[in-house]
Amino acid sequence: MSNPHDMSRAVNLLQALVRINTCQPAGNESVVVDFLESQFAPFEDVVWKQRIDHGANRSSLLLRIGPDVPGGLAIIGHLDTVTVGNIDDWKHDPFSGDIIDGTVYGRGSVDMKGGVAIMTDLALALLESRSELKKPLYLVYTADEEKGLTGVRAIVEAQTLSEIDALIIAEPTNNKVAIAEKGALWFRFVVHGRLAHGSKPDEGINAVEIAIKIAQYVQEVVASDVEPHALLGPATASINRLSGGIMTNVIPALAEVEVDCRTLPSQDNAKIRKAVEAFVEQLMADTPGLRVETELINDHPAIGADAEDPFILSVQEAVRENGYSDAPCGMTYYTDGGFLVPKINVPFVIMGPGDESLTHQVNEAMDVDSFLAGRQIFEDVITDYVM
Ligand SMILES: [Zn+2]
Structure with a gap:
């Protein structure tokens, strides 16, 4: 033709x-x-x-x-x-x-x-x-x-x-x-902690530190339990946005973090999501006064x-x-x-x-x-x- x-x-x-x-x-x-x-x-x-x-x-x-x-x-x-x-x-x-x-x-x-x-x-x-x-x-x-x-x-x-x-x-x-x-799974976490004097971290809830902790947990979950794919390589999770805090000597009450996960065909995005949600729930249960909003920006299977x-x-x-x-x-x-x-x-x-x-x-x-x-x-x- x-x-x-x-x-x-x-x-x-x-x-x-x-x-x-x-x-x-x-x-x-x-x-x-x-x-x-x-x-x-x-x-x-x-x-x-x-x-x-x-x-x-x-x-x-x-x-x-x-x-x-x-x-x-x-x-x-x-x-x-x-x-x-x-x-x-x-x-x-x-x-x-x-x-x-x-x-x-x-x-x-x-x-x-x-x-x-x-x-x-x-x-x-x-x-x-x-x-x-x-x-x-x-x-x-x-x-x-x-x-x-x-x-x-x-x-x-x-x-x-x-x-x-x-x-x-x-x-x-x-x-x-x-x-x-690859699939995509994008999270945003808004962490509401408690302000305190920088010399007394115990009296505050450090939102920046908690945001980092959650983001690192996401990285851990995405990388665990999955071998790199022969054609796609490893699953990845990048912490691509992070903001929070007001001064060097103030324990921050507010932080925001976004993580871009790229998943493999053998992974179930829903399972990752549930693990992350459970982790956040547990953090809140362990830390009275802490509130974390979890938002799923994108959920696209591999x-x-x-x-x-x-x-x-x-x-x-x-x-x-x-x-x-x-x-x-x-x-x-x-x-x-x-x-x-x-x-x-x-x-x-x-x-x-x-x-x-x-x-x-x-x-x-x-x-x-x-x-x-x-x-x-x-x-x-x-x-x-x-x-
Ligand atoms: Zn295109």
Whole structure:
């Protein structure tokens, strides 16, 4: 189904997507959804469509090509990007989508309008070829992946994907096959102790010391009972925010601490949460006058797929045949997949073009060669799966 014309359209789509500003926190994904709908408008009669409007100019979109039967393959891509930060730090306008020396510059070019452009281009090519598909192909475009996961939550609720057989999360991996991703568990503790003179610590309840103690306990719980994962490495817990105290000679009455835990597929976030809550309860019971507020900022499970699954083996074959390493890897960032996969329990890969180390950075840029190689790999996988 490929010809040089198709290739240039894929690149054009990437540029067009980069030119639509979908930065968080506003997102405005509805503008991209309108654009995508217009691309598929000529095939209205044969494409099943579900648009989900979340309000505030935010939308997600689900398309199905091929028969309305159980099974099939879904490709998921988010439409939002992180913010550009200080625009003056960018070498090129983050919304120009210009190609300079074989590279498309712009916010989202890697994370993940590259993947979104590829899935769109290939679906259009399939429709143009009027091929009869044996199995359905779903395109899943989500809003708000970088923050609240609004899109994927609504899609899970709609249950449209409950019968699919396999999933590609088209996030940037440099065209490597990732079959695991870390989970995230973020805590905030607000510790209310008791003020006292610095010379009489016994009379106070030192909120800063207790905040540190709780944070260190979280680190201990996350690291214990789990061996490093072959593809993801160890579970981690970083104490990334800490504030409290007023003067050197005053026992502080108030402190706040935030811990960012990244968990492994063999870990249960709920179990960690319960252990931490029990520890905090015990501290309060042991320390009359102490009050700790525990807030869960983020709770996203880790996921891992079976490396021997036939779908994953077929993706590896496509990657290999296109000259890339087929060694499976893991991703430390989390995706919509962490929310979706546990609900539908299917084999998945995280795979897409672009250098993942450039995501969320200034001067984010997609190498066109890597992008076109990614397109070819996706084409091979899709052809193998649904034709
Ligand atoms: Zn992403």
